[in-house]
Amino acid sequence: MPIFQDQKGKNISNFQKMIDEKKSTIRKYFDEIGHLYYGQYKDVNVDMTKDINARCESISNLYIEIEDLNTKILRERGLKKCAVCGTENNLSNAFCFKCGARFDDSDAVPADVIAPPNASATPSRDTKLVAAAIEAETEIQTEEPADNNAQVETEEGKEE
Numbered sequence: 001m002p003i004f005q006d007q008k009g010k011n012i013s014n015f016q017k018m019i020d021e022k023k024s025t026i027r028k029y030f031d032e033i034g035h036l037y038y039g040q041y042k043d044v045n046v047d048m049t050k051d052i053n054a055r056c057e058s059i060s061n062l063y064i065e066i067e068d069l070n071t072k073i074l075r076e077r078g079l080k081k082c083a084v085c086g087t088e089n090n091l092s093n094a095f096c097f098k099c100g101a102r103f104d105d106s107d108a109v110p111a112d113v114i115a116p117p118n119a120s121a122t123p124s125r126d127t128k129l130v131a132a133a134i135e136a137e138t139e140i141q142t143e144e145p146a147d148n149n150a151q152v153e154t155e156e157g158k159e160e
């Protein structure tokens with residue numbers, strides 16, 4: 001068995017482990033947000049907005065980090081995701097085979113940009129990315145029907 005294959009598998013399972021940890025942290029934060037919000041509901045004199053927002057911020061950052069890790073896993077498998085339509089392409093593709101969008105090959109992700117989980121003070125880097133990550137997480141992608149050009153045949157003139 002080729003050694004680099006083992007290394008790839010090892011890298012992927014490490015990334016997957018990091019993703020799982022981040023996901024469980026996200027669940028913890030959502031749980032805490034629920035409790036904080038309820039505390040605020042029960043006692044109108046209590047303002048938990050700051051604590052709630054801090055956790056929302058952390059969750060946004062975690063989604064970005066998870067997206068980065070998913071990109072790294074894809075790279076290990078020789079794939080990359082189209083930023084426009086989300087289709088997985090071969091790393092060597094210059095254009096998305098599905099939607100034709102050009103790949104920006106300067107988007108190489110440095111290995112050391114992962115922020116610590118408690119980076120609640122840092123502003124979210126890219127809200128669009130977060131939205132995409134959330135969408136991927138909840139899997140509510142709406143797909144348009146692929147075949148819109150089917151010709152409608154009329155029955156006119158056939159009847160005698």
Ligand SMILES: [Zn+2]
Nearest residue numbers: 082085096099
């Ligand atoms: Zn595409």
